[in-house]
Amino acid sequence: MEVVETCGKGTLSAGEPSTKRSITSIYDDDEVVGFEKDAEIIMKKLIRGTKERDLISIFGMPGLGKTTLTRKVYNNPYIVDHFDVKAWCAVSQAYNRRTLLVEIFKQTTNNEIKIKEDDDVADMLRRVLIGKRYLIVLDDIWDVKAWEDLGICFPQGEYGSRVMVTTRIEQVAKDLQHHSFPYSLSFLTSEESWELLEKKVFRGESCPRDLLEAGLQVALHCKGLPLVVVLIAGMIAKMDRESSLWLEVANDLSSIGLGEQSMKVIQSSYDHLEDHLKPCLLYMGLFPEDHKIPVDDLLKLWMAEEFVLNAEKENMEEASRVCLSNLLNRSLVMVSGMRINRDVEYCSLHDVVREFCLRxxxxxxxxxxxxxxxxxxxxxxxxxxxxxxxxxxxxxxxxxxxxxxxxxxxxxxxxxxxxxxxxxxxxxxxxxxxxxxxxxxxxxxxxxxxxxxxxxxxxxxxxxxxxxxxxxxxxxxxxxxxxxxxxxxxxxxxxxxxxxxxxxxxxxxxxxxxxxxxxxxxxxxxxxxxxxxxxxxxxxxxxxxxxxxx
Structure with missing residues (x-):
């Protein structure tokens, strides 16, 4: 137990430091499989080309890895050094203009300037960005109106500033075109699919020879969708390592059309969950799209709703952390923010997983x-x-x-x-x-x-x-x-x-x-x-x- 009072009265008393288990997942890998060529092309668009402000749009179907690619580029050290300020926000279908502008403003000012309720955030943001080479990411835009609402706050100028946009709708990407043509994200190759699957299942180790053929078949039938690959990896990682079982998974995947594949795979992953994990996952579907859910709050809410049973664990807190780790390791839940010690601070659901939960x-x-x-x-x-x-x-x-x-x-x-x-x-x-x-x-x-x-x-x-x-x-x-x-x-x-x-x-x-x-x-x-x-x-x-x- 740790009891601390820091209200100007000094420390009241202190117990032993916390020894709680860290929440980690197979999603916290620094390296991203695939997208090397895509990342190189996008980086050239960001660094080269016109000195005027340009908009770089990436489009593709859900689960193709648009956000993953964008994050890979956004965090590249060369890109970090190239721009004076950066900001990232998820727009989604339902968005609040002021909330998004506040989030962008905080990131571009390192949260050093406090915002009052009656402040004109749009004007404040314009003033901060004027004269700077900035990079703004607007993730998951659904219509041009969102750009019209937000883009007016990003000043023009010949500083080489860039705005990156991801969207699942090709026409939106075309309508947003400035100088650069929209970039269509391709499917993973069979080799990339296998590399990703092997990495997620075996955590850096090589696949045993007796599972290699079955594993290749599973990767092939994921049809190049990264989301499907990581979901399948999360599922078969919990299965017995028998080629016959893996081939059954591959056969099931082969019968699913591309359009419905993600939902079917999520359903299969959901069916393989222990009963007490199912309401935990469904509950998360009620948070807004792209919402970064604070882990500390989520675990307390699960306990309050009595989703978590104290089964063979020291306490409810430990049991709830195990539940989240299980969902993370099955790739049904994503890490969206980590502490310095690599513990998960925020988590979220992929849009397709959230859609499944709501259904x-x-x-x-x-x-x-x-x-x-x-x-x-x-x-x-x-x-x-x-x-x-x-x-x-x-x-x-x-x-x-x-x-x-x-x-x-x-x-x-x-x-x-x-x-x-x-x-x-x-x-x-x-x-x-x-x-x-x-x-x-x-x-x-x-x-x-x-x-x-x-x-x-x-x-x-x-x-x-x-x-x-x-x-x-x-x-x-x-x-x-x-x-x-x-x-x-x-x-x-x-x-x-x-x-x-x-x-x-x-x-x-x-x-x-x-x-x-x-x-x-x-x-x-x-x-x-x-x-x-x-x-x-x-x-x-x-x-x-x-x-x-x-």
Whole structure:
């Protein structure tokens, strides 16, 4: 256990340093197989050619490796040295212009300049980029409008600046053409497919001779799609090393058409998962497209939703880390950010894997999405768990007089009293001009996980949350906070509080919440009213971090 207080009061007490298992995967290889010729061509487009700002577009079908190629070029030391500033953002189908501009601005300024709510970020970004040779990557653009929204913020000039765009739509790439022609990404050759498969399965070792022929057949029938190769590698790496089993996989692949191959392979990988891993993966599909999911939060959410069983592990935290490692090693989940120690900090889903998860959720009625209200929608599911994804569009529509929470079929309490609801965390920032999110949340009586860190809650928050007795995960941003206001939440496992005030808390109340496992209080200062002994916070199985606001 490690207990730290850094609110200007000094260290209260400290236990042994954490010995938690690192989360790694076969995705954390520095070397990328294939794309050598492609990378060389793209690098020439970036460095040579016109001095004017140019747009380099790469297009190809999902799973072909557009983002992987772009990342390979983006991180090349020669490219890093060539440009004054760089920034990368994922655009996707649904995007928020200001959010993207803020992300680009932070990267181009190394997050040194703070942004206020009423700042004109577009103008600030233009000023930062003027006179510099910049490289901006806009990953996964779906239409020209996205470029029109963002491109106006990237100044012209004869400095050799470049914008790289990836898209799965050829016409979009053509419409975006400036000086350079769009680049069509090719499929992997059979040799490259085998090299990638061998590397992912055997982790740098050579394939045994008795598996070589079967392995080559598997690689051949992946039809040159890198995504299919790594998914198949993740699956057969868990199988017995018998050529007959691998040949069965190859035969199955040979019968699948190119268009449906990715989905079929994901289905096969999903079918081979242990039962407890399936809801963990499907849950991740509810995060927005290209969302970088913080691993620490994800593991706590899995525990709150009771997806993770403490089977033959020291604790739930260890069990949840093992679950994520298993999904990473099957290549169903990707690493999208790592710490210096090579531990995974952020993870994400490939677009195609996320699409599969959303289909699966609907088909199996394992969970049901409550998207923007549709008056013609019918409630078909009688399952015991529904997943409510609270997002901007839903909040805006609920704010309208015609849309009332209890009119959404999935929330018809008269018919579904036994349902347990999940309010999915965070993801989209609630705009303060819309209705108070608490008006929506309090109706979800069985909510387990609630993340409201993106909006300052009114002082009535404590009263509103009184009825949410099933909460296991609570993250809030408030002015005032007292532990007694949430002490009745006997199932609470994770508590995160952000406040700009000095908080006066009673440690004894904290210890009375017997299921509490993780506490993070981020505030100006904390005063423990009844903490007279330096050892009071010790000898409790809780990782408690009390931090000052950054």
């Amino acid at each position: 699966k959720l609907t088909e199996d009625k394992y969970m049901q999405l409550a998207m923007p209200y549709n008056p013609f929608q019918q409630l078909h599911s009688t399952e015991s768990r529904l997943c409510i994804y609270i997002h901007d569009d839903l909040v805006k529509q609920l704010d309208h007089s015609d849309y009332q929470l209890d009119k959404i079929p999935t929330l018809d309490f008269k018919e579904t009293n036994s349902l347990e609801f999940i309010a999915h965390p965070k993801l989209n920032t609630w705009n303060n001009r819309y209705s108070n999110p608490l008006d929506l949340v309090v109706k979800l009586r069985f909510v387990r996980a609630l993340h409201l860190m993106d909006v300052l809650l009114p002082n009535s928050w404590a009263t509103a949350i009184q009825s949410l007795t099933q909460l296991r995960y609570l993250a809030i941003y408030v002015r005032d906070f007292e532990l007694k206001w949430i002490s009745h939440l006997h199932n609470l496992q994770t508590l995160q509080v952000q406040s700009s005030k000095i908080l006066h808390l009673k440690a004894a109340t904290l210890w009375e919440m017997t299921k509490l496992r993780h506490v993070n209080i981020n505030c100006l200062s904390v005063v423990w009213k009844d903490n007279y002994e330096g050892t009071l916070l010790e000898n409790r199985p809780t990782a408690t971090n009390i931090k000052p606001l950054q």
